[in-house]
Amino acid sequence: MTTHGPVLPTWSCGGCDLPWPCPTRRRELRAEYADAPVSLALYLGGYLVQAAEDMPWAPAGALHRRFIGWTRQPLAVQQRSTATVPAEPGRNGRHQAG
Template sequence: MPVWSCGGCGLPWPCPTRRRELRAEYADAPVSLALYLGSYLVQAAEDMPWTPAGVLHRRFPGWVRAADSSTPAVQQRSTATVPAEPSREAPDQAR
């Protein structure tokens, strides 16, 4: 694991096949998948201190959100309507 390559194909881990497997395994738990990969990010940073942090981030947890097109990258504003505030000039009808 010091260079973090896939034992099956030799590509950098997680390879495309392993990414598909992880995505299927954690289909109902994307936060758990991100945490799992984040822990590997820390280990990989220790094993490969010469690798830039951004490269490691993209390689480990960075692909999880980028590949998930069903979840918007930015939370959308609600389209629910908000009742208008009564005019300050209108008499208070509750009294």
């Protein structure tokens, strides 16, 4: 059993006090769901809904990246990332069909 579980309603990690899921818990979950990435996303989606209810002030995009967005990243990219959620690129940086 991991010590890196969520502390509610702040959604911090009980093991390291970083935002949950922390890097350690992400590694554990990735290993546990190695053969079932869709199940991992569904599992974390349930936590996303709970977190959105506990933190209505948090931007939906930031919560999505925190709880689900990292599941589609290759492991090497995930290991280089920090505990903070990176900013989303601005509209001007996106390619628009014209």
